[in-house]
Amino acid sequence: MSQPTTDSTTSAAKSAQAPMPPRPNAVIRFFKRLFVSIFLLALAALIFFLLSERNARLFKLELSESGELTVLRGRHLPMGFTPWTPQDLQLAETYAPFVLDESARSGLDLNRVYDERDALDRALFDAHREAIEQRAGQSDAATLEEVVRLLRRAERLPGLSDDQKRQLRDLQIRTAYFEGRQRLREAGALLQQAISKLRLATEGEKGRYTSAAEGLLNAIQDSARHIASAVHEEAPLTPPASPKETADAPAGTSPKPSVPLPQKLEPEAPRPPDATVDAVPTNADAPALPSASESAAPAE
Numbered sequence: 322m323s324q325p326t327t328d329s330t331t332s333a334a335k336s337a338q339a340p341m342p343p344r345p346n347a348v349i350r351f352f353k354r355l356f357v358s359i360f361l362l363a364l365a366a367l368i369f370f371l372l373s374e375r376n377a378r379l380f381k382l383e384l385s386e387s388g389e390l391t392v393l394r395g396r397h398l399p400m401g402f403t404p405w406t407p408q409d410l411q412l413a414e415t416y417a418p419f420v421l422d423e424s425a426r427s428g429l430d431l432n433r434v435y436d437e438r439d440a441l442d443r444a445l446f447d448a449h450r451e452a453i454e455q456r457a458g459q460s461d462a463a464t465l466e467e468v469v470r471l472l473r474r475a476e477r478l479p480g481l482s483d484d485q486k487r488q489l490r491d492l493q494i495r496t497a498y499f500e501g502r503q504r505l506r507e508a509g510a511l512l513q514q515a516i517s518k519l520r521l522a523t524e525g526e527k528g529r530y531t532s533a534a535e536g537l538l539n540a541i542q543d544s545a546r547h548i549a550s551a552v553h554e555e556a557p558l559t560p561p562a563s564p565k566e567t568a569d570a571p572a573g574t575s576p577k578p579s580v581p582l583p584q585k586l587e588p589e590a591p592r593p594p595d596a597t598v599d600a601v602p603t604n605a606d607a608p609a610l611p612s613a614s615e616s617a618a619p620a621e
Contacts, residue, residue, distance in 0.1 A: 372399035380405070380435040382444065384426065390448060391418040392441070415477045416445075425451030439480030446485050449475040453492055457499060465503050472496050506552050512545040 376395035381402050383391045394405035407413045421429075428447060435441040449471050456468045472492060481489065519541075522534035 369399060373397050376400060378436065380438065380441040381433070382429060382431055382441075382448075384421070384429065384431055388420050388423065388426070389418045390421045390429075392416045392445070411477065415474050417474075419449075419452070419471065419474075421448060421452055422455045425455055437480075442478040442480030443482060443485060446475055446478050446481055446489070449478075450485075450488060450492065453496070457492075457495055462503060462507075465499060468496055469500060502552070505548060509545065509548040509552055512541060512548065515541065516545060 374397075376399055377397045379395040379402075381393040381395075383393050383402075383404075385391065392405045393402040395401065396403055404418075405416060407416060425448065428451065430444070433444075435444065453468050453471050453475070456464050456471075459465070475489060475492070516538065519534045519538040523531055523538065525531055
């Protein structure tokens, strides 16, 4: 009687230890959860990539405590900026940091984020224009060199508006005037040095070099005198017309030029038809020339 009970107990233990086959509903739920997880991860990666691409196209201006204006570009991350250093040497020089005076910082919007380079170029041009106008009237060579460098940077900004292109042309004209005046001063100083050397050469005994020095001295003294008088007796400059004055000017008029223009000469009145010039004799007043027969006749 005990043998069947033992067999049933053994079979029940074996059936309890054997793994249950997976149900079909559990497999479907597993694959659904796996698919949703992969989809969410891919969507998160796509959003991260798109935000990084958009942030990498953004620009911003930063002003340091020392007054240096720096161009920042977005990192290749969803947020954050870093100083922009282009790989192209010309672009790197154009967008390199530069010092901005305190009076030229009022128009800067440091909180603005530029989503295109044209808008950045317009903001940078305004900063360059303010810096150039603050330095343009100074006469030392170092400041003039800095003005020319800033002007060359402004010329390479491609995203300027039509109004800014007109302002750039005005800056080029004024900077060319100050640069030409500085070069004229340098030429006058070099001529004075040359005159001093040539005068020293004329103090020796008469010879080939002494005569040549005297000839050169006579040739350049007048030029040096004219250059010196042109530099020291230049006409004062009027302040340039601001864009607001240009816009407020009445129709048909133009603002005052930066450099005074020469006075216009009055046209000469027409001469009456019967008027003659006393200095030039007419054919009737001119003495008659002897004819060929008279000149060939022998004198009596």
